[in-house]
Amino acid sequence: MRLLVPLPVVLPLLAAAVSMALHRRAVAQRVLGFVVLAISLAVTIVVLVGVRADGPVATQVGGWPAPIGITLVADLFAAIMLVISAAMVLAVLVYAIGSPRTTDDALFFHPLYLILAAGVSASFLAGDLFNLFVAFEVMLSASYVLITLGGTREQVRTGMTYVVISLLASTLFVTVVGLIYAATGTVNMADLAAKLADLPEGVRGGLGLLLLVVFGIKAAIFPLFFWLPDSYPTAPTPVTAIFAGLLTKVGVYAIIRTQTLLFPTGDGPSLLLLAIAGATMLVGVLGAIAQNDVKRILSFHIVSQIGYMVMGLGLFTVAGIAGAIFYIVHHIVVKTTLFLVGGLIENATGTGALNRLGGLLHRAPLIAFLFIVPALSLAGIPPFSGFVAKLALVQAGFEIDRFVVVGLSLAVSLLTLFSMMKIWAGVFWGAPEEDPPLLAARGDGRLAAPALMVVPTGALVFLSLAIAGVAGPLYELCRAAAAELAEPAPYVRAVLGA
Amino acid sequence: MILTLAVVIGVLYALGTYLLLQRNLTRIVLGLVIMGHGANLLLLVAGGRAGRAPFVGSAPESDFADPLPQAMALTAIVITFGVASLLLALAYRSWMLRHDDDVEDDVEDRRIARTNVEPGEK
Numbered sequence: 001m002r003l004l005v006p007l008p009v010v011l012p013l014l015a016a017a018v019s020m021a022l023h024r025r026a027v028a029q030r031v032l033g034f035v036v037l038a039i040s041l042a043v044t045i046v047v048l049v050g051v052r053a054d055g056p057v058a059t060q061v062g063g064w065p066a067p068i069g070i071t072l073v074a075d076l077f078a079a080i081m082l083v084i085s086a087a088m089v090l091a092v093l094v095y096a097i098g099s100p101r102t103t104d105d106a107l108f109f110h111p112l113y114l115i116l117a118a119g120v121s122a123s124f125l126a127g128d129l130f131n132l133f134v135a136f137e138v139m140l141s142a143s144y145v146l147i148t149l150g151g152t153r154e155q156v157r158t159g160m161t162y163v164v165i166s167l168l169a170s171t172l173f174v175t176v177v178g179l180i181y182a183a184t185g186t187v188n189m190a191d192l193a194a195k196l197a198d199l200p201e202g203v204r205g206g207l208g209l210l211l212l213v214v215f216g217i218k219a220a221i222f223p224l225f226f227w228l229p230d231s232y233p234t235a236p237t238p239v240t241a242i243f244a245g246l247l248t249k250v251g252v253y254a255i256i257r258t259q260t261l262l263f264p265t266g267d268g269p270s271l272l273l274l275a276i277a278g279a280t281m282l283v284g285v286l287g288a289i290a291q292n293d294v295k296r297i298l299s300f301h302i303v304s305q306i307g308y309m310v311m312g313l314g315l316f317t318v319a320g321i322a323g324a325i326f327y328i329v330h331h332i333v334v335k336t337t338l339f340l341v342g343g344l345i346e347n348a349t350g351t352g353a354l355n356r357l358g359g360l361l362h363r364a365p366l367i368a369f370l371f372i373v374p375a376l377s378l379a380g381i382p383p384f385s386g387f388v389a390k391l392a393l394v395q396a397g398f399e400i401d402r403f404v405v406v407g408l409s410l411a412v413s414l415l416t417l418f419s420m421m422k423i424w425a426g427v428f429w430g431a432p433e434e435d436p437p438l439l440a441a442r443g444d445g446r447l448a449a450p451a452l453m454v455v456p457t458g459a460l461v462f463l464s465l466a467i468a469g470v471a472g473p474l475y476e477l478c479r480a481a482a483a484e485l486a487e488p489a490p491y492v493r494a495v496l497g498a
Numbered sequence: 499m500i501l502t503l504a505v506v507i508g509v510l511y512a513l514g515t516y517l518l519l520q521r522n523l524t525r526i527v528l529g530l531v532i533m534g535h536g537a538n539l540l541l542l543v544a545g546g547r548a549g550r551a552p553f554v555g556s557a558p559e560s561d562f563a564d565p566l567p568q569a570m571a572l573t574a575i576v577i578t579f580g581v582a583s584l585l586l587a588l589a590y591r592s593w594m595l596r597h598d599d600d601v602e603d604d605v606e607d608r609r610i611a612r613t614n615v616e617p618g619e620k
Contacts, residue, residue: 130570130573134573151591157602160523164518168533174534177570178537178541181545182546
């Protein structure tokens, strides 16, 4: 078990090196990437089952004991995130291989993609703040190159914004790591959980707030989200989809991990987090309503959805955090799917602009079906996964009488539905205002879509339906993960021993 | 000694922040690099007072400098270096494509802001 924990990081990294050596052999690169990511998905599932049975597992890399050495920790929350992210990475890789005129042929797409996968896994497993920083950097460095892969004017412009804002967050991260080390003499999170509690209230609050700003930039919470809707849509679809699904959620993961382990409020909900959550939900969805491009609408929705996750955390009850974890799982699947469908639309018609599209319902009924399921799920319509996730959050809110934020979250759901219907009406109903160039039209007037793009999208749609289908057991799993976060003693014992 | 370093770190952060707020890409890149230097120095200072190189048996343990923040600072320096070169490459690419060095606004955002204002109402 201890030996399995580092594998989701080590395997993709090694494969990235091999893949780079194979850079003129596209087929070998594709097979290698697929096989390695499939193996690491299997490993993460084994880890999840093991952690569910035996509690948190810690691996001391190189045999250096915590709190000095590098520690990788898999608790239930980390294991859930590992499984869901490994599944997404695999599905999007198949989509990238299947999509014509993208990315997949670009030199070094495959090695970078594998490094990104390793960085995401490492962020979930990191047991100390400095290695969390390193894992973030591994992931972000790969993402900097992926987002500007084409080197077009638009990509360089938006990529620059993305790189600069991420780099500023990273510098602040190093700063806060240095300050925490100066104050406590350790950066190991399990060790910090005890030592931070002894600090004066002011120092502790300052450090907690700085850490929240650092992860808030990565997670795109209000008021630090402005870079996201600008930079995501210009990248190639598979890249945008994996960024939208995973990268901001890594930020949310770090917020939940540090706020529960290092800076627990002790009693009652955190008003600051609830206020941030409300503002993030509302501003994100209002931004989405104003947009005219499929990918930009979806990008603003990422911001809005992050608010729901922060709301679950802000309630600071086991039910609230369980709701947040469930929401993250549902959101990663649904959001990735929606971006993949957006890519299918662009691939079939050559544009994502609502006012240039129309009538796709008859010309591409399959794409319409693949869109409507995750769209309704995102808005929280029963019986889809979004309904279950929102129900969990709303119930958690009612339990401790936080009516304002619950009411706001329900209103935002309606607005989400409205903007999803805007895409539906613009893309799938009616007739196009100007005739878009139909790149993939077949003889009978229907639009084609490559099988390798449709299959992973369909698989993810099925997965989101499955999440709703097994909502009961899955919620129990999330609740167990939340209970571990609320009561960190086993986590600390697993890392520090005894 | 520590006071000197503290002042230097403060100046580096201030300078970095100032440069970061400019509209000029080169200055933004320089600002980030300088701020990164400040952060790396801060890591070093976080280790406490200076001491001897921590080789086992070479000196009494109480004389050693704390090696952990040094290892962290080294890692952070490498990362800053790598990302700074990528930023420079991006800035150069941007200059090649547009022949100017200014940061552009979000084009689509400006367009949407304009379309939503009725002609007549300012």
